[in-house]
Amino acid sequence: MTKNLTPMIQSCVMHFGEMGSRWGINRTVGQMYALIVLNEAPLCADDIAEALGFSRSNVSMGIKELLSWELIKLQHLPGERREFYSAPGDVWDIAKTLIEQRRKREIDPTLSTLRNLLIEEPANAGEEYAQQRMREMYELIEMLTQWTSEIQRLDSAKLGKLLKLGSSIGKVLDLKDKLLSR
Amino acid sequence: MTKNLTPMIQSCVMHFGEMGSRWGINRTVGQMYALIVLNEAPLCADDIAEALGFSRSNVSMGIKELLSWELIKLQHLPGERREFYSAPGDVWDIAKTLIEQRRKREIDPTLSTLRNLLIEEPANAGEEYAQQRMREMYELIEMLTQWTSEIQRLDSAKLGKLLKLGSSIGKVLDLKDKLLSR
DNA sequence: CTGTAATTTCAGTACTTTCTGAAATTACAG
DNA sequence: CTGTAATTTCAGAAAGTACTGAAATTACAG
Numbered sequence: 001m002t003k004n005l006t007p008m009i010q011s012c013v014m015h016f017g018e019m020g021s022r023w024g025i026n027r028t029v030g031q032m033y034a035l036i037v038l039n040e041a042p043l044c045a046d047d048i049a050e051a052l053g054f055s056r057s058n059v060s061m062g063i064k065e066l067l068s069w070e071l072i073k074l075q076h077l078p079g080e081r082r083e084f085y086s087a088p089g090d091v092w093d094i095a096k097t098l099i100e101q102r103r104k105r106e107i108d109p110t111l112s113t114l115r116n117l118l119i120e121e122p123a124n125a126g127e128e129y130a131q132q133r134m135r136e137m138y139e140l141i142e143m144l145t146q147w148t149s150e151i152q153r154l155d156s157a158k159l160g161k162l163l164k165l166g167s168s169i170g171k172v173l174d175l176k177d178k179l180l181s182r
Numbered sequence: 183m184t185k186n187l188t189p190m191i192q193s194c195v196m197h198f199g200e201m202g203s204r205w206g207i208n209r210t211v212g213q214m215y216a217l218i219v220l221n222e223a224p225l226c227a228d229d230i231a232e233a234l235g236f237s238r239s240n241v242s243m244g245i246k247e248l249l250s251w252e253l254i255k256l257q258h259l260p261g262e263r264r265e266f267y268s269a270p271g272d273v274w275d276i277a278k279t280l281i282e283q284r285r286k287r288e289i290d291p292t293l294s295t296l297r298n299l300l301i302e303e304p305a306n307a308g309e310e311y312a313q314q315r316m317r318e319m320y321e322l323i324e325m326l327t328q329w330t331s332e333i334q335r336l337d338s339a340k341l342g343k344l345l346k347l348g349s350s351i352g353k354v355l356d357l358k359d360k361l362l363s364r
Numbered sequence: 365c366t367g368t369a370a371t372t373t374c375a376g377t378a379c380t381t382t383c384t385g386a387a388a389t390t391a392c393a394g
Numbered sequence: 395c396t397g398t399a400a401t402t403t404c405a406g407a408a409a410g411t412a413c414t415g416a417a418a419t420t421a422c423a424g
Contacts, residue, residue, distance in 0.1 A: 008309050023288075039312075083370080109201075117193060133273065140341075151329075159325070236384090237385070239383080
């Protein structure tokens with residue numbers, strides 16, 4: 001397993017494997033993705049299988065999953081019959097996709113479940129309390145989602161500018177408070 | 183299993199069980215937590231075991247985990263020998279704890295790994311490229327973490343105010359841009 | 365078309381995680 | 395202390411997930 005990888009890339013790949021498994025992503029898919037991201041040239045399934053020592057079929061499933069998350073795209077290389085895969089060149093694009101996909105898979109179903117439970121009539125005091133908490137959750141999640149989607153709308157240039165300005169949300173909000181209270 | 187739960191609470195508990203398993207949290211711990219959050223009165227281990235139909239020992243492990251995440255706190259009820267557990271009364275406190283804990287367990291180790299790999303001298307062009315991407319990741323993650331921790335500093339009152347004002351980050355940022363460019 | 369390379373599917377196995385019951389430990393009332 | 399209630403631990407069973415190799419399918423050069 002793990003042929004032809006320098007220790008540096010090896011370490012990074014392994015780390016993202018471990019991290020992947022703490023998210024929904026499984027360990028081998030995490031490793032595969034790190035490998036693709038860290039490699040300038042697109043990779044084909046055989047490259048990945050060889051570099052990480054996985055079976056060809058496992059790589060095939062991993063690619064399928066990464067494609068379904070829209071984290072890699074397929075491309076054909078001139079003179080090559082095999083299919084090659086690469087990650088977006090901009091890290092912020094990757095992050096945006098991850099956020100977006102996790103929202104779709106985790107947040108949206110939760111909001112929908114809560115919404116359905118909130119329109120029911122509470123049958124007793126216990127349900128009334130439960131509904132109150134659900135309502136708070138619903139509002140909080142919705143608000144955080146809203147904020148996140150605002151941030152997602154920024155392109156990396158703007159994001160970088162904000163970073164370099166050293167602007168923190170706190171300062172921005174203070175600014176806004178002052179502005180609004182005049 | 184699942185005794186004495188009304189359908190409404192049942193549904194919510196089950197949903198958070200499913201969602202929990204998509205996060206690092208396991209299904210039964212997710213269910214346990216939903217139950218505790220939705221219940222106004224603190225619950226003891228037996229209550230939980232009975233309500234959800236889990237073994238007593240499973241509940242004990244779940245409680246241990248929730249305590250380690252600081253998502254519940256232990257309390258003694260007058261005249262009761264058993265130990266009772268409850269979740270914070272404010273949903274935003276729960277969310278802040280979740281964000282904080284996930285940062286500790288997922289983001290911090292990643293930042294530390296990346297930092298270590300970035301101080302190494304690249305051995306060839308491939309490593310140089312890989313390091314460049316790692317640097318971009320590092321900076322992005324650090325920035326998002328910073329923003330998140332700013333938001334976490336807000337208390338729920340302030341958060342609620344912002345929500346009700348209908349303020350979106352986009353608008354706030356536009357405001358800031360205008361302010362700064364004068 | 366035909367033959368071969370590339371990819372995907374899938375049943376079975378290996379591995380990991382979760383859950384349980386029994387035993388051990390701890391906590392405390394009397 | 396002693397006895398009992400409450401909790402925790404832990405080895406093994408059960409459940410769930412990931413991985414593989416073999417076979418099937420697809421893609422395409424000639």
